[in-house]
Amino acid sequence: MIKLNVNGQTREVDVDPATPILWVVRENLEMTGTKFGCGIAQCGACTVHLDGKPVRSCSTPISAADGKAIATIEGIAGEDGTLHRVQQAWIEAQVPQCGYCQSGQIMSATALLQKNPNPTDAQIDAAMAGNVCRCGMYGRIRAAIKAAAGQPATGEKAV
Amino acid sequence: MSKTETGSPGKMGKWTRRAFIGAGVVAGSALVVGVAVRPGNPIDRLSPMLADGKDEQLLNAWVKVDADNIVTAVIPHVEMGQGVYTALAQMLADEMDADWNKVQILEAPADKQYVSDSIGRDFLFPDLEVPALFEPTVAGGILELAQAMGLQFTGGSYSVRATGQRAMRTAGAAAREMLVAAAASEWQVPAGEITTADSMILHAGSGKAEPFSKFALAAAEQSLPAKPTLKSPENYKIMGQSKARHDIPGKVDGSAIFGIDANVPGMKYAAVKAAPVVGATVESMDATTARTMPGVLQILNMGDFVAVVADGYWQAQQALNSIDTKYSKTEGDSLDQEALFARYATHLDEAGENGGDVETEEGDVGKGFAEAVTKVEAEYKVPFLAHATMEPMNCTAWVRDGKCDVWSGHQAPVNARQAAADAAGLAFEDVTYHNAFLGGGFGRRSESDNIIMATRIAKATGYPVKMIWSREEDTAQDHYRPSATSRFQGGLDKDGKAVSWSNIHTHLFDPKDAPTVPYYNIASHKIRKVDVPTQLRFGPWRSVDHSQHGFFIESFVDEMAHAAGKDGYAFRRELLAGSPRHLKVLDTAAKMSGWGSALPERHGRGIAFVPSFGSIVAQVAEVDMSGPKPKVTKVYVAADPGFVINPDGFTAQMESAIVYGLTAALYGEISIKNGEVQQSNFHDYPMLRINEMPEVEVALINGDHKRLGGGGEPGLPPIAPAVTNAIFAATGTRVRELPLSKHSFA
Amino acid sequence: MKTLRSLACLAPILLAACGADPAPGPVEQIIVREAGAKTAAPAPAAATGDAAGALIAEGKAAFANCSACHAVAKDAPNGAGPNLFAIVDQPAGQVAGFAYSDALKASGITWTAAELDGFIADPSAKIPGTTMITGAIADAATRQAVIAYLESITAN
DSSP, rough: EEEEEETEEEEOOOOOOTTTTTHHHHHHHHOTTTTOOOSSSOTTTTTTETTTEEEEEEBGGGGTTSSSSSGGGSSSSSSSSOHHHHHHHHHHTOSSOOOHHHHHHHHHHHHHHHHHHOHHHHHHHHHHHTOOOOOHHHHHHHHHHHHHHTTTSSOOOOO | HHHSSSSSSEEEOOOHHHHHHHOOOTTTTTTEEEESSOTTTTTTTTGGGGGGGGSOOOEEEOOOOOOOOOOOOHHEOOSSSHHHHHHHHHHHHHHTTTTGGGGEEEOOOOOOOOOOHHHHHHHHHHTTTSSOOOOHHHHHHHHHHHHHHHHHOOOTTTIIIIIIIIIIIHHHHHHHHHHHHHHHHHTTTTTEEEEEEEEEEETTTTEEEEEGGGGGGHHSSSSSSOOOOOOOOOSSTTTTSSOOOTTTTHHHHOOOGGGGGGGTTTOOEEEEESSSSSSSSSSEEEOOTTTGGEEEEEEEESEEEEEEEEHHHHHHHHHTOOOOEEEEOOOOOOHHHHHHHHHHHHHHHHTTTTTTTTEEESSSSHHHHOOOEEEEEEEEEEEOOOOOSSSEEEEEEEEEEEEEEEEEEEOOHHHHHHHHHHHTTTOOOGGGEEEBBBBBOOGGOOHHHHHHHHHHHHHHHHSSEEEEOOHHHHHTEEEEEEEEEEEEEEOHHHHHHEEEHHHHEHHHHOOOTOOTTTTSOOEEEEEEEOOOOOSSBOOOTTTHHHHHHHHHHHHHHHHHHHHHHHHHHHHHHHHHTHHHHHHHHHHHHHHTTTSSOOOOOOEEEEEEEEEEETTTEEEEEEEEOOSOOOOOEEEEEEEOOOOOOOOOHHHHHHHHHHHHHHHHHOOOOOEETTTEEOOOSSSSOOOOOGGGOOOOOEEEEOOOOSSOOOSSSSSEEEEEHHHHHHHHHSSSSSBBBOOGGGGGOO | OOOHHHHHHHHHHHHHSSSSOOOOOOOOEEEOTTTTTTOOOOSSSOOOOOOOHHHHHHHHHHHHHTTTOOOTTOOOOSSSOOOOOTTSSSBBTTTOOOOHHHHHHTTTOOOOOOHHHHHHHOHEEEEEEEETOOOEEEEOHHHHHHHHHHOOOOOO
């Protein structure tokens, strides 16, 4: 049994410690918001937070989460269900198209804003270049991050 | 199973069998209006296809009004990010005068009565003008054909222009007229005195005002109007508005369910690897290591592919990686990229001046070319392209007790259901197909190979199996946009005007008009093709043949302009003289870009103009060639799709198509060596990323509200030639072969 | 009569859609375990049973995680990472055809077992600027097994 802290809750799973976090979250914990894209940390669709830092869960073994907090897309809204300001900005800017990469985009964006509340274009590019969007909504992603940066923090909880 | 039964929370759900019954969506308890045919239809050949008179009053139900005054729009298309749920609901709700805040959206189930007969109409009879959908003979005949072909299909940028324009609006208007008729009868006032607004029925004279729902049952008794009156644009209230997309909230909180998220109790996971050369079979597999690996349940040699079924996907994939597989030899083993292009050249050479299949011909190109003062010739090449949807191909299937359930995201759910039935050896009726959101479609999810594979695995195991392709498998086993070669000869007269245009190119799939230039005023033109086997499987790729012909045609037009000593914009203006609608689009893009104004050293502007899928699009790209590789800094887009139903949604489609096309122009290449695809993942099949994203500015033009064009694809064809024409302007280097990553511009 | 002509053209398409053969079943079906049955005890890692063989086998299984990026077969193409055939004791940054980061090329490291161990434990701490941004193995025993496996892949 491996003991995990996922979105603030303690969970136990019986898996090979080498199993990537992605598959533990999706299959063992049945939280499917985190997506499989490439399996080699090239596309960012699987991004989750490990102690607040964005990691590619497809290539990070669950053993690396020992003693650390995992946050997924399902866990970033407030306790009362109020969406995170990044999620709200995403709706406002009508960012997603097919939507498949967006969990990862949002997790990268929330980690960026936590570290850097007012990122420049270059800083946004640097933080978000690991996240591929095949529908090409990069312009909207950039706009939404800037909009969220200018917003007061709402619906946010420490992750 | 519950997880796949419902879509995202809020106003939208998936219409699965359970939801269908659970929601009480049955004719008789509510008004349901569709636009196809009813039981009792006098056309003999239609009656056998109608439901046997149970609860269903109407086939193709596209709208329902229920007791709490909610209007439900049933969408016979799938959502893959193009915003179709919202745009089609807007069209229906506007005609109905529904309150937009009380409109729900359901995706139609994969049943044959939901086939998109309006798509059938445009695919099969593009020139046929049918004023009213209720015109029974024609509509019915097409319905029959469409059913036979399984056209519950989302693609070809057809949803708004065909289903929306011909079906959703008609259904909304018909429902409104039936509600008004019911109210007129109850209130004993002339129908002409009744108005409707925000899901209310109003009579000014008496001050009466009731919700739609009050008359829903009575309206269902009214006869269906033969030709409901559609609004003219000045009365649109919801069409033309940037309504927020219904599918977005579920896509920002992780709750949206894609095919890969299917959750069936007791399901296991499969990883697969197909023979790397098309047509090869598995000769032997050594699973000595795999059978000892943790979680492994079964190892299957399916003849054309190997599958490992395990407790988890990762376990299955690890075990699969350890299997040593030998494949049969095929003729294709020796095929390389260069050999294929050489084969194209041979066929084109053999066709010579007059061979090949003539697609269009007007005037005498031989004479035109002979008499031309200036002659231009060029050959262009493009490679195979993979779709690389973010969601790798996948499918969950469960075959047991003579029944089959299948979960996936497919552009043609009826086809998927039929494919599963064939693979399981069951009747269509014994298969339930559950469609989910598509993590990118782009044409890839119109194929059913994943459905067939998963069904075969599930049939062999007997328990539910979720098959997921690795990215490597997704890249190497795609149905590709074909590689192609195209050759041109053009003639210019003494004034530098184009007088002859001759083109011969390899293959033609769809749309058939992709290689043609009827909008350009050139005295003689002849366009031919030669069919050359390509070995790799063909698949429609966003904008299909327009994706290569847009590049070929607009590059050559630019070369002719240069040869004529003219500016690319001015040259195209001459070719479009007499077509004010086309000119307006071209002029708008040029004006936005500040065409003609000075740019820094090694910067350039390029223009391209491609009408496709009923929409007219012009783009101007700006490139910065001062660095080691091309940087596209800005793209100006002018688009006229007739009438824009949802401006923000249409704009997003333009942005998206530009990125998809620009990714291909910069990097996209699937190459073959020894018969195998050489690319495997995003490191060797790279994607455009946020740091390379140009600014995109879009202007929309409503040029003809009666003939709508598509939105998903027409933004793509102009981007590659706009960029390569800009590179020519900046550097003097003409790019005749994509992708740009093959070229050095130092 | 445009309509009729169109219909005639369609006939082959419609016929082709009919009467599809059921898809073939498995040529070979190895049932390791019934669904629902408990996982069998892990098989002995190596037939010979010697400790070195077991360690290599464990390393091979663990390397599956690395194989998404690294090939190990002789002359196999580089992936997102370089081919690691006979990599042990070779100078860093020398695999033909791989586009190394400047940092790795300039590292001056020779891939001894010890150097590999440090690198795999935390690549960007060992060589800041490396493009290997993933794949670190935190568990020391697993690292040893992977290195033993890499050592076993040699030209001999």
